[in-house]
Amino acid sequence: MAAPTDCSLIATDLDGTLLRGDDTFSDRSRAALALAARAGARHLVVTGRPAPRVRPLLEDLGVTGLAVCGQGAQVYEAGTDRLLWSVTLDRELAETALGKIEAEVGELYAAVDQDGVDGLTLIEPGYLMPHPTLPAVRVERRDDLWVRPISKVLLRHPHLTDDELTATARSVVGSLATVTMSGPGTVELQPCGVTKATGLALAAEHLGLERGRTVAFGDMPNDVPMFHWAAHGVAMANAHPELKAVADEVTTSNEDDGVAVVLERLFGGAEPSVPPHALPRPGSGRVSR
Known part of the structure; x- marks a missing residue:
């Protein structure tokens, strides 16, 4: 066109x-x-x-x-x-979606973007920021990711490619969230339909x-x-x-x-x-x- x-x-x-x-x-x-x-x-x-x-x-x-x-x-x-x-991603739905994906592919490393104009990017142990210029705060355990409302979850897998992880996540997450790939090392879960x-x-x-x-x-x-x-x-x-x-x-x-x-x-x-x-x-x- x-x-x-x-x-x-x-x-x-x-x-x-x-x-x-x-x-x-x-x-x-x-x-x-x-x-x-x-x-x-x-x-x-x-x-x-x-x-x-x-x-x-x-x-x-x-x-x-x-x-x-x-x-x-x-x-x-x-x-x-x-x-x-x-719009925020329900944190219970996010945890459920993570569990479903991990049941298929094994352990994942996760991060979240908090909602709001001053929201932080929190990363759990093992997660590596794909874009090193972006600031992030490391937390001690996954439960710490959910302390405040979030806009999305970022996922990384130690072995799968981004395309493989995206395809598997889409196959199991269903209506819990929207799955997308936004860059190298950046597979994400966001609110369903967003x-x-x-x-x-x-x-x-x-x-x-x-x-x-x-x-x-x-x-x-x-x-x-x-x-x-x-x-x-x-x-x-x-x-x-x-x-x-x-x-x-x-x-x-x-x-x-x-x-x-x-x-x-x-x-x-x-x-x-x-x-x-x-x-x-x-x-x-x-x-x-």
Whole structure:
């Protein structure tokens, strides 16, 4: 599907998409977002990171409006540092889901993101943070993970791949939670029915923006619902095959300013030299939404 020529909403994931591997935004990406803003388009960050872990990145971008955080569990207003909407994962259901998964695959290591603008990321013994720049507090035992309301649970297995762990978790968790994979070493349980698409839809409605004029960018399977919701989905060259399979277009990698490549084309910036794999693939993407 061709990208809308009157795009009014740009939804971007962060890790592996708009962010480079060193957790910074390139000058080219900043300039492309500014170009889109001058054309009247709104930019929404839509990320798996919880609001407290997103706050400094939004400040760096100069964002004072909304952001969708926690895989869609939070709609955060940066300018006022408050959550306009949030949903928590029932802690008893989370424990039950963990037990069901461990009955299939053996011992897991778990972490949680607490709800709220000051929520912490707690990790149990044995859990290694997949993203070393993100702060976390180690607890002594699993029961300590449940001391406050949580927005999601993060899982790691000592031997299974992310794809294997995700598939097994989905097969046994059922309606207890939504299972998603959001990055290397990051398999997550979130409230049932909550996805990036549900959070993006809430934020778009709040802003009075239409899904039919939305272009979304991402790199991992947790972005699939967002691509189904948006009018046009753009996967990064470094994206997971599951996301590329439903994308309307594949751009260059996050390290090669893939978001900027598309925004410059859509909003009339300088035409960069785009490698063939970054162009829309004939017959690719979804037949309908």
